[in-house]
Amino acid sequence: MSLPFKKPSILPGFWPAFSYTILYLSLIVLIPLSAVFLKSVTSTWSHLWRVVTSPEVVASYRLSFGASLVAGMISVVVGFLVAWVLVRYQFPGKALADALVDLPFALPTAVAGIALTSLYTENGWLGRYLAPLGIKVAFTPLGVVVALTFIGLPFVVRAVQPVLADADAELEEAAASLGANRWQVFRLVIFPIVRPALLTGFALAFARALGEYGSVIFIAGNMPMKTEITPLLIVTKLEQYDYAGATAIAAVMLTASFLLLLAINALERRTRKFMTMG
């Protein structure tokens, strides 16, 4: 016997709401997105392959993946610190600090981009102190990392915060009363509890960083082969009316984002399981 599609319920409105959901989802998201893949199969495989493996594009993958990876890792370290302080300690201005964590979500990326650039150029507030040390941030890959860290930080803080707040105090107490010192409690009890959340936060920050455009293009300087991120190359190809090229790169990026989306969903399920287990 096959199961019915929907479990019976006395609540009304399933079919209208379900149909509308599917219709709107298809019109706004699914059909437009399929255009990328359908368009890319209209040109030949060899041409597609040439585009997505050309030196300029490969250099952009290296920068986009590398900078996103580094920014994700910095976000994990700093984000964990911020989450820890916000959950565990009391200090004046805590509510304000907590609210400010979300600023990168709320601030338009173009605004973040020009603001960060102005800070890190050689006569900017931060750049002027870094320049004598020989550290150049604006218009270098390091600038890309700075912008992506700005974007990624809130993802980690917001992923870790609830897990840390829910972590069972009794586990720590038990470990301590069994003779573990503070560092051992942290390493063997607290860290394993927040590890899945840290990983989720990292994956979210990384996924967002890969596709990020607005906050990066100003500070990156966009020098060919050096500081061009992959999304920028899509825009460049479009401006040259090279639709096939733009589509090919977009297909590569979309594939990467879908794989990440699946990984994130799996991670979030695992985190939830962990939380309900505890």
Next chain:
Amino acid sequence: MATVALELPRKRTSAIPRSIRRDPPLVRWGLTLLALLALGVFIVLPLVAVFVQAFAKGLPVYLAAIREPDTLSAIRLSLLAAGVSVPLNLVFGVAAAWTIAKFQFKGKSLLVTLIDIPFAVSPVVSGLIFVLIFGAQGWFGSWLIDHDIRIVFAVPGIILATTFVTFPFVARELIPLMQSQGSDEEEAALTLGATGWQMFFKITLPNIKWGLLYGVVLCTARALGEFGAVSVVSGHIRGQTNTLPLHVEILYNEYNYSGAFAVASLLSVIAVITLTLKKFLEWKTKEGASK
């Protein structure tokens, strides 16, 4: 006797830990300062920089940049894009959350994943897809040209791209909220003779109002601030297809820094208002949940 035996060890463990869970003051203050320093450098400083640069040449220059006709038309277009896309995604969000949170059906988790897609897609790709469909070389390109309808490099494209990137906000907020509320109240209303719409407006909507508003606030902020997707579908025509963030870019690329930062400061004020509303609504939903 048995209860005493069970309670004794519990009491002992909860007497020790107060001091064990608390880090030494030096660690506490050191980590707090480090975290605040990180927040200050990474997050607060860029925000402060926007306002300082915006007023660097004085108030008259600032006001002139804001009152410029191109800026005003950018404000109008941004408000239009948000004004169309937010209500569309609001209706969708309620319908999707009602379907997903209140019913059990096959393929539900797939549907939830599909709704999240726009968050996973690069803004640039989000814009590109509409160029591929409605652009001159796109699926409907020649038909649109024959009928003299412009979608990309015009206002409809900007609205479409904005709708795409803000698509999941309301649904994402409502699904977990409605799931946690269950459907006991709705079922009670129905058994007492309420019609479907009465149940929705008297029970469901009041229950979700703060969560709904939360989703709308985030959706609006993103709609006003979207850059990448809109940049691809806009023709960058000053005074016509420029939204506020695009106008910031144009001014900046023309080395008109005070103008660019003046317009950016408007967007930053919106961001700060968004954060304040967000905090307020989080507090409201928490209050509602604990009641």
